[in-house]
Every structure is written in C-alpha cells, then in structure tokens.
Amino acid sequence: MxxxxxxxxxxxxxxxxxxxxxxxxxxxxxSGATSQKPRAVLDAERDFLSRANAAVHRGAHTLAAEATELFEDARVTVAEFVGAEPEQIVWTSGATGGLNLVAGSLGYAGRLREGDEIVVTEAEHHANLIPWQELARRTGARLRHIPVREDGTLDMDAADSLIGARTKVLAFPHVSNVLGIVNPVADLVARAQAVGALTVLDACQSAPHLALDLSASGVDLAVFSGHKVYGPYGIGALWGRDEVLDALPPFTTGGSMITTVTLDEAEYLPPPQRFEAGTQPVSQAVGFAAALRWLGAxxxxxxxxxxxxxxxxxxxxxxxxxxxxxxxxxxxxxxxxxxxxxxxxxxxxxxxxxxxxxxxxxxxxxxxxxxxxxxxxxxxxxxxxxxxxxxxxxxxxxxxxxxxxxxxxxxxxxx
CATH class of the missing domain: 3.90.1150.10 (Aspartate Aminotransferase, domain 1)
Structure with missing residues (x-):
C-alpha cells in the first residue's frame, strides 16, 4: 500500500x-553523508537479532534456516528496488567495498593491460577514483578524467575525445556528492558502448532520491550503500548484468563461496555467492531491505x-x-x-x-x-x-x- x-x-x-x-x-x-533510520529499520534489525540470529547457508537447524530465508528475502527486496533479479545483487560492506571488488576482479581477470585506458570524471568520490588509480598502477593502464565545467556539469565534448578505442572502463557518479547534479547516464553509456567499454555507476547519492532501474539504464555494474538510503551501516550492494558477473573471478576468497575444495585448488559458486566469502552482514541486510520497503511504501x-x-x-x-x-x-x-x-x-x-x-x-x-x-x-x-x-x-x-x-x-x- x-x-x-x-x-x-x-x-x-x-x-x-x-x-x-x-x-x-x-x-x-x-543525509548525503549518512541518512537517519526509521523505526521500521531499527525494529527489523532488533527483531532479527532477538528472534532469528544465526549464520546463513551453513546450518540445518531451525534458526539457521530462518536466518537464511530472511537474508535471501532481503536480496529479493533490494533487487526489486533497482529493477534487477536477485542473483544480480552481491552483498558488500558498502559502495567502497563494491567498487574495490569490481576493480580487483577486473585486475585478476586480466581485463586490462598496458596501453588500455580507464576513464573517470573530475567529480568522483575517492571511492570511485582510488581503486581505479590502483588498478591502473598495477596493470600499466592509463587513467583519464572527464573534466567538470565551471557550472559543475561534465564536459561532454571532452568526453568524446577521451572515450575511445583504448577505453576499457568508464566509471562515473550518477549524482555528484558535492554538486548535487544528476549526470547524463544515457549519454555516457552510449559513448562507452560504442567502443565496447564496461560502465560502472556510483549510485550512492541517487538511490535515496531517484527511481532506479539499473537493468534499463544500460550500465554494466552499479553500487549503492544501505546507510545512505535510510538503512544500516556496513551493508551495500553491487549490481551487475548476468554476463558481466559471470565473467568476473572472485576478489575475496574463503568460506561460503565454493563448491569443492582440495588442498591444492578450489571451485567457486556462481554469482552472487562467488563474491560473498566469509561471514555475511545478515542483520544489516535485513535492515537494508526494511529501509527499502519503508521507502517504497x-x-x-x-x-x-x-x-x-x-x-x-x-x-x-x-x-x-x-x-x-x-x-x-x-x-x-x-x-x-x-x-x-x-x-x-x-x-x-x-x-x-x-x-x-x-x-x-x-x-x-x-x-x-x-x-x-x-x-x-x-x-x-x-x-x-x-x-x-x-x-x-x-x-x-x-x-x-x-x-x-x-x-x-x-x-x-x-x-
């Protein structure tokens, strides 16, 4: 209702x-730094911790089954909020964690090498800049920047000259966290698609304010954080198209993301679990979903x-x-x-x-x-x-x- x-x-x-x-x-x-939490979020986390707290995907007992169901139901809720399928949502510690996951996985996959180019904007939050700096440093790729005009808008004429045959990644904010300006997603995506570049969207500042349909947006990957959209700290989501996530190797490894392990090698689960090693932020995911249900109402x-x-x-x-x-x-x-x-x-x-x-x-x-x-x-x-x-x-x-x-x-x- x-x-x-x-x-x-x-x-x-x-x-x-x-x-x-x-x-x-x-x-x-x-609120651009962190949003406050409605009672629905506070109550959801408290209820989970007092009634259903258990490790997910690991136990056969009643609490473990209930915790797993709530955890995966939360994934469904977050997916629906951004026009996605549940298997396209990877839990992260936040947008910073998601962007580091993407940059790290691209590095592991050998998708960039010397002479390739990564394009960002002059308006980036450090979380969507430093991971690409590090990836460029490790691979020999070149990092380039779309400048910002005096009025705060992106210089799209410069973007035309920067995005070219060597561009492998275009990463940019949906909304600048300093300027409040909504960037032209469709125009940027079109330029990237014309040269076969991967697009990565920082949706942290748009998720609380704009209707998101990531599947229809044309971008390949996107991140957003729970604590900026009336949800808990320590939880975020990476969304990716199926074929993009399928092609990425895991960035963090350990328990819960494997099918078979020997002393010499391991085989990995498909996305999203491939990218969710270790103990998961279960109560935070439940609270995140409660925030989006509250907002969606x-x-x-x-x-x-x-x-x-x-x-x-x-x-x-x-x-x-x-x-x-x-x-x-x-x-x-x-x-x-x-x-x-x-x-x-x-x-x-x-x-x-x-x-x-x-x-x-x-x-x-x-x-x-x-x-x-x-x-x-x-x-x-x-x-x-x-x-x-x-x-x-x-x-x-x-x-x-x-x-x-x-x-x-x-x-x-x-x-």
Missing part, C-alpha cells in the same frame, strides 16, 4: 529527529516533488546571501536536494561549528572529493543535503543561520 506523502507523518518515523542540540531542535542536513512522486522544492528553496536562498559561493550553481541540469558552498572569509569548519551551535547539522571538508574541490580552487566546502523528512521550515532555519555567519566571524558584508 502506498502512503500519501505527509512530511510530518514521515518525520514521526525517525526517533532521532526529536533530538535537541544546544537547546535548538535538530535540523539534520547531512511512500508516495515517491510526491516525495520527489517535495525534495525538488526544497532544493530550489535552498539554492535560491543561498544565492541571495552575500558572500556565498555555490559549487555547481546551474539551472540547466537535473539535481537532488544537495548543495555545497563556500563562505567568503570564513573556513568551512568554522561555518559548520557555527551552524551546529544553532542545531543545524551539515557536512564540512572536502567530502572525499579533493580533486573536485581543487578544480574550484578550494580545499573545503560546506554541504547541506536534505532528505525525505526535511521540511521547508528546516531549510529556512538553515538559511537564516548561514546569513549570520560572516557577521559573527567579522568577515564583513559583501558590497
């Missing part, structure tokens, strides 16, 4: 939103419209405050409700502490995207990111607090 969207009713599902900070109601605008069209209105209110409000520089300030691209900015004359960390003293939680620093900040001549920025439970009043509280930053620190007022 789909619930009518009512932000107050949604907020009632999040116990932590009742928190006060220094006497102020908490205004949580750091909302009127997502109305929720998306609400978030779009918050994004416009946030960005237009920041534009109106003297001394604020927005990163990726463009009306020409689809966006999510996330905005990074710098305050003239005040360090980002000082801005964050000032806002925190008024109950407003934001992110400060380079947001694991140092090259992108360097592109804009910055070492750090302030990032505000909304969620399904964010209200217009909270955005206004944030904007009012930002408007007082420069005068508080004696940074003056822009002429």
């Amino acid at each position: 789909t619930l009518p969207f009512d932000v107050d009713a949604v907020r009632a599902d999040f116990p932590i939103l009742e928190t006060e900070v220094d006497g102020h109601p908490l205004v949580y605008l750091d 909302q009127d997502l069209a109305a929720a998306n419209a609400h978030e779009a209105a918050l994004e416009r209110r946030m960005r237009e409000g920041l534009r109106s405050i003297p001394g604020i520089r927005l990163l990726g300030d463009t009306d020409a691209a689809e966006r999510v409700a996330l905005q990074a900015f710098a305050v003239d004359g005040v360090h980002a960390h000082d801005v964050g502490q000032f806002l925190d003293s008024r109950g407003v939680a934001v992110r400060v620093g380079h947001h694991c995207a140092q090259p992108l900040h360097r592109r804009f001549g910055l070492t750090a920025s302030v990032r505000a990111s909304a969620a399904i439970h964010t209200t217009t009043d909270e955005v206004d509280t944030f904007l009012d607090a930002v408007s007082g930053v420069r005068s508080f620190f004696g940074a003056g007022v822009a002429a």
Whole structure:
C-alpha cells in the first residue's frame, strides 16, 4: 500500500529527529553523508537479532534456516528496488567495498593491460577514483578524467575525445556528492558502448532520491550503500548484468563461496555467492531491505516533488546571501536536494561549528572529493543535503543561520 506523502507523518518515523542540540531542535542536513533510520529499520534489525540470529547457508537447524530465508528475502527486496533479479545483487560492506571488488576482479581477470585506458570524471568520490588509480598502477593502464565545467556539469565534448578505442572502463557518479547534479547516464553509456567499454555507476547519492532501474539504464555494474538510503551501516550492494558477473573471478576468497575444495585448488559458486566469502552482514541486510520497503511504501512522486522544492528553496536562498559561493550553481541540469558552498572569509569548519551551535547539522571538508574541490580552487566546502523528512521550515532555519555567519566571524558584508 502506498502512503500519501505527509512530511510530518514521515518525520514521526525517525526517533532521532526529536533530538535537541544546544537547546535548538535538530535540523539534520547531512543525509548525503549518512541518512537517519526509521523505526521500521531499527525494529527489523532488533527483531532479527532477538528472534532469528544465526549464520546463513551453513546450518540445518531451525534458526539457521530462518536466518537464511530472511537474508535471501532481503536480496529479493533490494533487487526489486533497482529493477534487477536477485542473483544480480552481491552483498558488500558498502559502495567502497563494491567498487574495490569490481576493480580487483577486473585486475585478476586480466581485463586490462598496458596501453588500455580507464576513464573517470573530475567529480568522483575517492571511492570511485582510488581503486581505479590502483588498478591502473598495477596493470600499466592509463587513467583519464572527464573534466567538470565551471557550472559543475561534465564536459561532454571532452568526453568524446577521451572515450575511445583504448577505453576499457568508464566509471562515473550518477549524482555528484558535492554538486548535487544528476549526470547524463544515457549519454555516457552510449559513448562507452560504442567502443565496447564496461560502465560502472556510483549510485550512492541517487538511490535515496531517484527511481532506479539499473537493468534499463544500460550500465554494466552499479553500487549503492544501505546507510545512505535510510538503512544500516556496513551493508551495500553491487549490481551487475548476468554476463558481466559471470565473467568476473572472485576478489575475496574463503568460506561460503565454493563448491569443492582440495588442498591444492578450489571451485567457486556462481554469482552472487562467488563474491560473498566469509561471514555475511545478515542483520544489516535485513535492515537494508526494511529501509527499502519503508521507502517504497511512500508516495515517491510526491516525495520527489517535495525534495525538488526544497532544493530550489535552498539554492535560491543561498544565492541571495552575500558572500556565498555555490559549487555547481546551474539551472540547466537535473539535481537532488544537495548543495555545497563556500563562505567568503570564513573556513568551512568554522561555518559548520557555527551552524551546529544553532542545531543545524551539515557536512564540512572536502567530502572525499579533493580533486573536485581543487578544480574550484578550494580545499573545503560546506554541504547541506536534505532528505525525505526535511521540511521547508528546516531549510529556512538553515538559511537564516548561514546569513549570520560572516557577521559573527567579522568577515564583513559583501558590497
């Protein structure tokens, strides 16, 4: 059953939103870093641990059977959320784990060699950059970067010249975790497919806000994290097309991913179990599924419209405050409700502490995207990111607090 969207009713599902900070109601605008958890998620993990906790795929007793069923049911739920089949979903520790799995497996498979090229963007989170740096270093492949324009959009003309016959992998974010801009997935995929390159999508920032149909997207592999989509820490998913996963060797080996083992060799299970060695994050998977069921029960069209209105209110409000520089300030691209900015004359960390003293939680620093900040001549920025439970009043509280930053620190007022 789909619930009518009512932000107050949604907020009632999040116990932590009742928190006060220094006497102020908490205004949580750091969902881009980690989302808060609704009661459905907290209850699902607690219920599993108190009622069905056991190792999966390993025992014949009642608890083991129930735990395995819940674990695999969670895989079905996550698959349905992204338009996939259960066997296309590999459990990982998060998006970082999934991207390292892909890069490592490609290295083991010998899919790249000296002279080949890996293309990423200038807007990557470090998790979708450093694994490719390491793969290039180990294989002799060359790492290339699609630049970001001044407005934060990708330079697609440059992409045309960068993606070519030597390109073996194109990895890029669905949504920049700094700019909030939705990248042109179909255009990038088309360029990669024209040269036979594998596409890897970082969907961490899109999964909480956009409808995902990975099977229809054209990408070959994608990752996303539970803790950014109202689920637990320590769990994520790697999605891959059947033929792509089938062709990849395991990256981590051990128990639970084998069929036969001798003292000299082993044979491996098919995907997804081939990539799931060792003890699995069972309660986290159960909580992850509970988060996606909770989210899927909302009127997502109305929720998306609400978030779009918050994004416009946030960005237009920041534009109106003297001394604020927005990163990726463009009306020409689809966006999510996330905005990074710098305050003239005040360090980002000082801005964050000032806002925190008024109950407003934001992110400060380079947001694991140092090259992108360097592109804009910055070492750090302030990032505000909304969620399904964010209200217009909270955005206004944030904007009012930002408007007082420069005068508080004696940074003056822009002429």
